[in-house]
Amino acid sequence: YFAKEGRTGVEVYLAEKDRNSPERLNLLGDLRRAIGGSQLELHYQPKVSLSSGMVEGVEALLRWWHPERGPIPPDDFIPLAEQSYLMRQITQHVIDTALEQAANWWHAGIQVPVSVNVSARDLLDPTLPDLIEAGLGRLGLPPRAIQLEVTERILMTDQAYTADSVHALVELGIPLALDDFGTGYSSLVRLQRLPVCEVKIDGSFVQRLGKTVDDERIVRSIVDLVRSLGLRSVAEGVETDEVAQRLRDMGCDAGQGWRFAEPMPARETTAWLVERMGAPSYGRRCGSHEVTA
Ligand code: C2E
Ligand code: MG
Ligand code: MG
Ligand code: MG
Numbered sequence: 614y615f616a617k618e619g620r621t622g623v624e625v626y627l628a629e630k631d632r633n634s635p636e637r638l639n640l641l642g643d644l645r646r647a648i649g650g651s652q653l654e655l656h657y658q659p660k661v662s663l664s665s666g667m668v669e670g671v672e673a674l675l676r677w678w679h680p681e682r683g684p685i686p687p688d689d690f691i692p693l694a695e696q697s698y699l700m701r702q703i704t705q706h707v708i709d710t711a712l713e714q715a716a717n718w719w720h721a722g723i724q725v726p727v728s729v730n731v732s733a734r735d736l737l738d739p740t741l742p743d744l745i746e747a748g749l750g751r752l753g754l755p756p757r758a759i760q761l762e763v764t765e766r767i768l769m770t771d772q773a774y775t776a777d778s779v780h781a782l783v784e785l786g787i788p789l790a791l792d793d794f795g796t797g798y799s800s801l802v803r804l805q806r807l808p809v810c811e812v813k814i815d816g817s818f819v820q821r822l823g824k825t826v827d828d829e830r831i832v833r834s835i836v837d838l839v840r841s842l843g844l845r846s847v848a849e850g851v852e853t854d855e856v857a858q859r860l861r862d863m864g865c866d867a868g869q870g871w872r873f874a875e876p877m878p879a880r881e882t883t884a885w886l887v888e889r890m891g892a893p894s895y896g897r898r899c900g901s902h903e904v905t906a
Contacts, residue, residue, distance in 0.1 A: 641697055643679065644690055648702050652678050655710050656876035657727070659885065660847060660869045663861040668889055670726040670760065672869065673711040674876045675703070695732050704735040708759075709748060714879055715759060716752035723886050728760040728790065733767045742781035756786035762813065763789065765797035774806045783808045790847070795835055805842060812839045816850020816870070822859050829859075836863045 647653050657671040677685045694700045708729055715727040735741060749756060761782065767773045768791075782789065790811035791804070795818050804812070814835050821828035832848070839846040848860050851870030860868055874885055 637693065640690065641693060641699060644677070644694060645699055645702075647677060647679075648699070648706055652680065653703075653706070654678065654878065655707065655714065656878055657714070657882040658869055658876040659725075659874045659882075659889075660728070660867050661873045663848075663857060663865055663868050668725055668886065669867050670728055671882060671886075672728040672762070672876075673707060673714075673730070675707060675730075676876075691732070695734065700732050700735060701738065704731055704741075705744060708745060712745075712748040712752055712754065712759060716754055717879075718883065718886070719754055719758055723883070723890065724758075725886065726758055726760050726788070728762050730762045730792065733763060733770060733773070736761065736763045736767060736782075737770075737772055737776045737778055739778050739781075741778050742785055742787075745782070745787060746785055757788065760788045760790055760811075762792040764792045765794050765799055767791070768797065768799040768803040768807060779808065793849075795831060801838060801842075804838075809844065811845045811847055813847045813849050813869075814865070816848075819848045819850045819856060819860070819870070820852060822856045832860070832865075833863050836860075836865045840864060 654676045655673045656676050657673055659668050660670045660672060661667070662669055675687050675691070677687070677690055679685050691700075691703075694703055708731075711727045711729045718725060718727075731741070745759065748754075749758065773779060779789075788811065789807070789809045790813055791807070791809045792813045793815045794812045795815045812835070814832060818828045818831050818835075822832060823829070836846045845866045846864075847867045847869065848856075848865050849869050851857050851860065851868040851872045853872055856870075857868055857872050877885060
């Protein structure tokens with residue numbers, strides 16, 4: 614969102630410079646040193662059922678607190694990392710951290726799945742399923758404790774349809790979601806060929822609901838399309854009551870956005886979840902997820 618409307622200084626600067634500019638290499642070096650340290654932190658944003666108000670999960674969103682530059686939004690550093698070997702390390706770190714947090718919640722009775730964003734290349738990495746399976750095993754978590762989100766752009770790479778990693782993840786029972794849907798002009802055929810269970814409608818369309826007729830039509834047709842494929846629709850960037858109401862009327866399944874909660878540090882998220890779900894013991898049932906453990 615930072616990047617879509619006004620681009621931030623760092624990003625504009627980097628876009629104007631060539632790939633090997635000192636500026637770019639400095640930032641990548643800073644990022645490499647930040648991995649595993651306290652500068653990188655995961656925040657979590659709840660996903661809420663639009664019909665029942667129940668919490669369906671939380672999405673892990675990476676934050677980078679640069680010692681000199683201050684906070685750098687992920688839209689400024691993730692694309693940079695994706696063009697280097699660093700993305701793999703970041704994804705590994707994010708998955709490990711998110712799984713540990715999921716285990717803390719899960720074993721305290723707050724059994725909400727944690728969604729992790731992965732880059733297209735990491736989704737196709739043949740070692741990803743093993744990494745996740747090992748983490749789940751170590752922490753005593755079932756596969757549905759985690760979900761992976763990958764942007765719609767993945768549909769443009771034909772590799773995705775045949776990748777061993779994707780099949781292995783599905784075999785493991787790890788749910789996949791398609792992120793930022795609507796921005797990449799994917800066809801129905803392409804969507805149908807990837808084993809996703811959830812489609813997230815890009816916030817740029819959601820935020821303009823009620824303001825432009827075109828966006829209203831786009832969101833409505835995505836919701837209908839997703840339902841006709843038997844998948845779940847989730848709206849991103851739900852900022853107001855009015856938008857939440859319109860989405861519900863369209864039959865959109867779930868929403869995420871400031872209307873419900875902003876992304877929060879782990880500790881605040883715990884407090885939010887406990888308050889929302891009553892007491893931890895109530896967490897034996899969350900949203901549509903039956904707990905069998
Ligand atoms: P995304 O996965 O589509 O995440 C949704 C973005 O919308 C997040 O931006 C979130 O903070 C923002 N948002 C949530 N509610 C609202 C709202 O009501 N209004 C508005 N205007 N924005 C809202 P954020 O955290 O800056 O992340 C941007 C993107 O960076 C993410 O988009 C995701 O693609 C990427 N990203 C974040 N963390 C990771 C990560 O750990 N790994 C990877 N590969 N990508 C990540
Ligand atoms: Mg996402
Ligand atoms: Mg998105
Ligand atoms: Mg996005």
